[in-house]
Amino acid sequence: MFLNECPGVGKAENTKMPRKTKVKAGPSLFDSVAATEETDGPATDSLKDTTSTFADNLGLAVHRWFRYSAGFSAPWVREVIEREKAAGRSRIFDPFAGSGTVALEAERCQVESTGIEAHPFVARIAQAKLNWRAPPEAFTRYALSILASSRTEKVRRKEYPALMGKCFPPEILTQLEALRCAWKRKADDSPNSALSWLALCGILRECSPVGTAQWQYVLPSKSKARATNPFSAFEAKVRLFAADMTLLQNQQPGPQARLYADDARKCESVPDGWADLVITSPPYANNYDYADATRLEMTFFGEIEGWGCLQDTVRSHLVRSCTQHVSSLTKQMDTLLDAKVVEAISTELKTVCKEMATVRDTHRGKKNYHTMVAAYFKDMAEVWLALRRVTAKGSLVCFVVGDSAPYGIYVPVDRWLGELALAAGFKSFRFEKTRDRNIKWKNRKHRVPLHEGRLWVQG
Ligand SMILES: C[S@@+](CC[C@H](N)C(=O)[O-])C[C@H]1O[C@@H](n2cnc3c(N)ncnc32)[C@H](O)[C@@H]1O
Numbered sequence: 001m002f003l004n005e006c007p008g009v010g011k012a013e014n015t016k017m018p019r020k021t022k023v024k025a026g027p028s029l030f031d032s033v034a035a036t037e038e039t040d041g042p043a044t045d046s047l048k049d050t051t052s053t054f055a056d057n058l059g060l061a062v063h064r065w066f067r068y069s070a071g072f073s074a075p076w077v078r079e080v081i082e083r084e085k086a087a088g089r090s091r092i093f094d095p096f097a098g099s100g101t102v103a104l105e106a107e108r109c110q111v112e113s114t115g116i117e118a119h120p121f122v123a124r125i126a127q128a129k130l131n132w133r134a135p136p137e138a139f140t141r142y143a144l145s146i147l148a149s150s151r152t153e154k155v156r157r158k159e160y161p162a163l164m165g166k167c168f169p170p171e172i173l174t175q176l177e178a179l180r181c182a183w184k185r186k187a188d189d190s191p192n193s194a195l196s197w198l199a200l201c202g203i204l205r206e207c208s209p210v211g212t213a214q215w216q217y218v219l220p221s222k223s224k225a226r227a228t229n230p231f232s233a234f235e236a237k238v239r240l241f242a243a244d245m246t247l248l249q250n251q252q253p254g255p256q257a258r259l260y261a262d263d264a265r266k267c268e269s270v271p272d273g274w275a276d277l278v279i280t281s282p283p284y285a286n287n288y289d290y291a292d293a294t295r296l297e298m299t300f301f302g303e304i305e306g307w308g309c310l311q312d313t314v315r316s317h318l319v320r321s322c323t324q325h326v327s328s329l330t331k332q333m334d335t336l337l338d339a340k341v342v343e344a345i346s347t348e349l350k351t352v353c354k355e356m357a358t359v360r361d362t363h364r365g366k367k368n369y370h371t372m373v374a375a376y377f378k379d380m381a382e383v384w385l386a387l388r389r390v391t392a393k394g395s396l397v398c399f400v401v402g403d404s405a406p407y408g409i410y411v412p413v414d415r416w417l418g419e420l421a422l423a424a425g426f427k428s429f430r431f432e433k434t435r436d437r438n439i440k441w442k443n444r445k446h447r448v449p450l451h452e453g454r455l456w457v458q459g
Helices: 055-059 074-086 101-108 120-129 136-152 162-167 170-186 191-203 230-249 295-300 307-313 327-337 340-360 369-390 413-423
Strands: 091-094 112-117 219-223 258-261 275-280 391-402 428-437 450-458
Touching: 055 074, 074 101, 074 275, 091 101, 101 112, 101 120, 112 120, 120 191, 120 258, 136 170, 136 191, 136 230, 162 295, 170 191, 170 230, 191 230, 295 307, 327 340, 327 369, 340 369, 340 413, 369 391, 369 413, 391 413, 413 428, 413 450
Parallel strands: 091 112, 091 275, 112 258, 275 391
Antiparallel strands: 391 450, 428 450
């Protein structure tokens, strides 16, 4: 059963984004921050590098099953794995696995891999994708039997969570609910059940006529030119899955990737010294709310009651990279800044956080960027310690990451992450810039030039 919106939590939708904001196809994660946030807006001025975007994956078997706006480029990941495999590295680890891009590419490149992802819903998406080895004909029969049952399903439900009502007209909602009920009735622990769940997740946004682009926000006041009928969309998705499964099964299968719901600050699922190559993209310190990114899907499946429930269900598991995450921490600033793990950067970190706290008082929104930045680096320092434990001597780590400038105050994210890596016991770091950002001063809340790229850390 769907749950109702949490009483009194308000904020059923985040309507902070203005109508004129363009949601561009295939944005980088870095571009995904709403332009109205006083952080870093869309990259109209970006270079062409697509390492940090999901755009490359939209045409790739299995990767394309769920469009995860925070995902990065599978072809680029493959290139790195192939190159490093030739150099003798064959145990790949992704501590921020997201939708499983590295896991899938490691399988394709015939190397062992482990991924961990702390967002429970996103981890489930990645785990579902790893079922591509299931027999495609049996999966198709299973999923089409769900479709057949849903066509005759008597949906008696009258009340839906507010977000559902805002995103779908009643007739579409009834069909989606019929599919959900039919899926649920058959649901078990099988790969076919997980794949059918993913197919249903994957059609929600295309069946909505409102602004549900793969974005952390849902925009009920915007409309799309075309919305697909749920039954046709589900059938098309199932057939796409089956075609991709057949395609990949005709290639030489690599070892099965492992993907766990786990926390990168501990990496408990990974043995000491196991990995020799880490390829990942951590959350950026740029106020992107990963919890909100799957609010539509989680609400549809009844996993949350509304926006207010995201804190306990999702955010509490994640690296603190958005202000929504830290409102209860403002009184703990000194503890965060004095933490031993951030000692290597603490002088600069304190200066930046102090400046942000001062500037905050002059802004209407009074966002707690200072707390977010302090908590972010404490979390990331713990990630480096965990990475040092799970990586072998001589390992190589690549973080796809960008810097940020909340309230126009520059945070040298890549350098600080590099310094924290050294403090955790890694040997050296260098940053390879792939794109400039915020250089044309268009629609900007601040004029600080920013960049994005690859932080290479040698262990
Ligand atoms: C930039 S995304 C990675 C996307 C991934 N490269 C892909 O292609 O799908 C960062 C991911 O880190 C996850 N995350 C945040 N905090 C985490 C933590 N403490 N441990 C593990 N994963 C975490 C987020 O949920 C998000 O999915």
